[in-house]
Each structure stands twice: as structure tokens, then as C-alpha cells.
Amino acid sequence: MSWDPQQYLEFEDHRLRPAIDLLARVAADGPRAVVDLGCGAGNVTRLLARRWPGASVVGVDNSQPMLSKARALASDLANVRFEACDLAAWSPDGAIDVVYSNAALHWLPDHASLFPRLARAVADGGVLAVQMPRNFDAPSHVAVAEVATTGRWRARLASLVRPAPVAGPEAYLRWLAPHCAAVDIWETSYLQRLAPRDDGEHPVVAFVSGTWLLPFFERLGDDGEARRDFLGDYRERIARAYPREADGSSLFPFRRLFVVAVAGSR
Numbered sequence: 001m002s003w004d005p006q007q008y009l010e011f012e013d014h015r016l017r018p019a020i021d022l023l024a025r026v027a028a029d030g031p032r033a034v035v036d037l038g039c040g041a042g043n044v045t046r047l048l049a050r051r052w053p054g055a056s057v058v059g060v061d062n063s064q065p066m067l068s069k070a071r072a073l074a075s076d077l078a079n080v081r082f083e084a085c086d087l088a089a090w091s092p093d094g095a096i097d098v099v100y101s102n103a104a105l106h107w108l109p110d111h112a113s114l115f116p117r118l119a120r121a122v123a124d125g126g127v128l129a130v131q132m133p134r135n136f137d138a139p140s141h142v143a144v145a146e147v148a149t150t151g152r153w154r155a156r157l158a159s160l161v162r163p164a165p166v167a168g169p170e171a172y173l174r175w176l177a178p179h180c181a182a183v184d185i186w187e188t189s190y191l192q193r194l195a196p197r198d199d200g201e202h203p204v205v206a207f208v209s210g211t212w213l214l215p216f217f218e219r220l221g222d223d224g225e226a227r228r229d230f231l232g233d234y235r236e237r238i239a240r241a242y243p244r245e246a247d248g249s250s251l252f253p254f255r256r257l258f259v260v261a262v263a264g265s266r
Contacts, residue, residue: 014190014192014194014207014254015103016043016044017190018102018103018131018188018190018256018258019044019047019102019103019131020047021131021188021258022100022102022129022130022131022258022260023044023047023048023051023100023129025129025184025258025260026098026100026127026129026260027127028052028097028098028126028127030052030054030055031052031055031097031098031126032054032055032056032097033055033056033058033092033094033095033096033097033098033123034048034052034055034056034057034058034096034097034098034100035057035058035059035060035092035096035098035099035100036048036057036058036059036060036100036101036102037060037087037090037099037100037101037104037105037118038060038061038087038101038102038103038104038105038107039059039060039061039066039067039070039082040061040063040066040070040103040104041066041069041070041073042059042066042067042069042070042071042073042074042080042082043073044100044102045057045059045070045073045074045080045082046073046074046077046080048098048100049074049077049079049080050077052098053079054079055079055097055098056079056081057077057079057080057081058080058081058082058083059074059080059081059082059083060082060083060084060085060087060090061082061084061085061087062084062085062086062087064084067082067084070082087104087105087107087108088108088109088114091121092121095121095122095123095124095126096121096122096123096126097122097123097126097127098122098126098127098129099118099121099122099126099127099128099129100127100129100130101129101130101131102130102131103131103132103133104132105130105132106132106133106165106166107165108165109165111165111166111167111171111172111175112171112175115128115130115172115175115176115259116175116176116178116179118130119176119179119180119261119263120179120263122261122263123263124263124264125181125262125263125264126262126263127260127261127262127263128176128180128259128260128261128263129259129260129261130258130259131256131257131258131259132166132256132257133166133254133255133256133257134164134166134187134255134256134257135253135254135255135256136164136165136166137164138253138254138255139237139238139241139242140204140207140208140212140238140241140242140252141208141212143234143237143238143241144161144208144212144213144216144234145161146237147230147233147234147237148160148161148216149161151233152229153230153233156219156220156226157216157219157220157230160215160216160219166257169185169186169187169257172185172257172259173185176259176261179261179263180261180262180263180264181262181263181264181265182261182262183259183260183261183262184258184259184260184261185257185258185259185260186257186258187255187256187257187258188255188256188258189253189254189255189256190253190254190255190256191251191252191253192251192252192253192254193245193249193250193251193252194206194207194249194250194251194252195248195249196244196247196248196249197248202235202238202239202242202244202250203249203250203252204238204241204242204250204252205231205234205235205238207252208238209231213234216230
């Protein structure tokens with residue numbers, strides 16, 4: 001899947017806030033090894049490096065454009081490096097003191113196996129900290145599936161539609177509890193006010209275009225007309241579900257799941 005760092009960072013303020021909220025709940029003093037799993041453009045990796053300047057901080061991602069942006073952003077930080085790796089195949093050489101992942105693991109399947117495996121990669125007393133969107137039943141995401149599975153788009157795009165990739169909070173508690181000394185899980189709904197855009201695009205369409213719509217754009221390839229028509233069908237649904245405010249902005253509630261687990265036996 002092709003990520004565009006510039007498009008993703010267009011909503012950096014809204015995407016960064018949950019990362020900061022997650023980091024504030026990580027009680028780790030003097031970790032030596034910190035991994036930012038799914039580091040993207042590296043803006044959060046910088047926060048980790050500044051929080052723990054004595055640690056070796058490694059950002060891991062499978063997108064070369066994102067990693068190029070990340071390396072440029074972190075060029076002034078001596079304790080940071082980046083690795084290209086498929087997140088599903090990531091396996092550290094030794095135990096990690098903090099495994100941090102912001103808005104990345106929902107792209108991976110089989111969380112019942114994934115989360116215990118990640119917990120086992122954390123040193124005793126270390127922390128697994130994860131934030132994932134859990135907004136998949138919202139109109140912004142439901143509309144993607146509706147468009148992709150109807151009319152002219154069904155044959156081309158329906159196979160990309162998948163069940164909600166993030167389970168309920170209680171599932172993660174049950175998966176992690178046998179491997180952790182403590183598990184803290186919560187959800188937060190952010191009432192995001194997306195500013196009006198100079199290009200006239202609906203702000204919610206622009207927001208989702210940088211993430212959840214990417215596999216559909218990739219399937220459509222260089223067919224500009226098809227992409228325009230697909231976005232037009234999606235835009236109609238979004239305009240009804242998220243009417244613009246008087247100033248042209250849009251209110252976009254967004255729910256996110258947080259996990260902070262301390263590795264080790266109870």
C-alpha cells in the first residue's frame with residue numbers, strides 16, 4: 001500500500017493528539033531499548049526520543065516514502081534510527097523495554113495472536129503501549145464499504161472490504177492478561193473539528209483519503225476517471241452524514257482504543 005507522508009501529515013494535529021495521550025500513560029523510567037512500531041513519518045518517534053534521550057529508539061515501518069520522511073525529520077537526533085520491515089514479521093533480537101505503536105496495528109490481522117506475541121517481546125517490567133482507531137462503525141468508514149460493494153464498484157473493489165479490524169476492549173484484556181503483570185485499556189472519543197479546505201473538498205473525505213481509502217485508490221491504480229467517480233459516490237454519503245458547519249468546517253467524532261500493558265507475571 002502506497003502511503004503519502006504529506007497527505008497523512010495534513011491532519012497532523014488530530015493524528016498526533018492520541019499519540020501524546022498514549023505516551024503520557026507510559027510509566028517507564030530509563031528504558032534502554034524503545035521501538036516505535038509502525039512509525040510512519042517519524043513525528044511520534046521524535047517524541048519518544050525526546051522523552052527518553054538515553055534510550056536507543058528504533059522506528060519500524062514498511063513504507064519507504066514514510067521512512068524517508070522520518071529519517072529527514074530525525075536527522076538531528078543521535079539516538080534514533082529507522083528500519084524497513086513488515087510489521088507482521090517484526091521480531092526483535094532481544095527484549096525491548098518499550099514497544100510503542102500509534103495507529104498502525106489495525107492494519108494487521110489476528111490480534112488474538114499478535115498482541116500476546118508483542119507482549120512476549122517486551123522485557124519484564126517493560127511496557128507495550130498501543131493506540132488504534134476503533135471508528136469502523138462510523139459513517140466515514142461504513143460508507144467506504146457501501147460504495148465498494150454496490151453498483152459498478154462491486155466487481156472491482158468488494159474484495160477489499162473487510163470486517164472491523166479492532167476488537168472490543170475486553171478482548172485485548174483477555175488476550176494480554178496471561179502475559180502481563182498489569183493491563184490498562186480504555187477508549188476515548190475525540191470530537192475533531194476539521195477545518196474548511198482551500199480546495200473545497202469535504203474535510204472528512206480528505207481525512208479518510210489519507211488512510212482507510214488508500215487500498216481502494218491503489219486498486220483503481222492510474223484510472224483517474226474511476227478514482228474521481230468513486231470519490232464522488234463516497235463524497236455524497238459523507239456530505240449527508242457530516243454536514244458542514246457555518247464556517248465550512250466539519251465535526252468528525254473519532255473513537256480510539258488505548259492499551260498500556262506491563263510485561264511480566266502477576
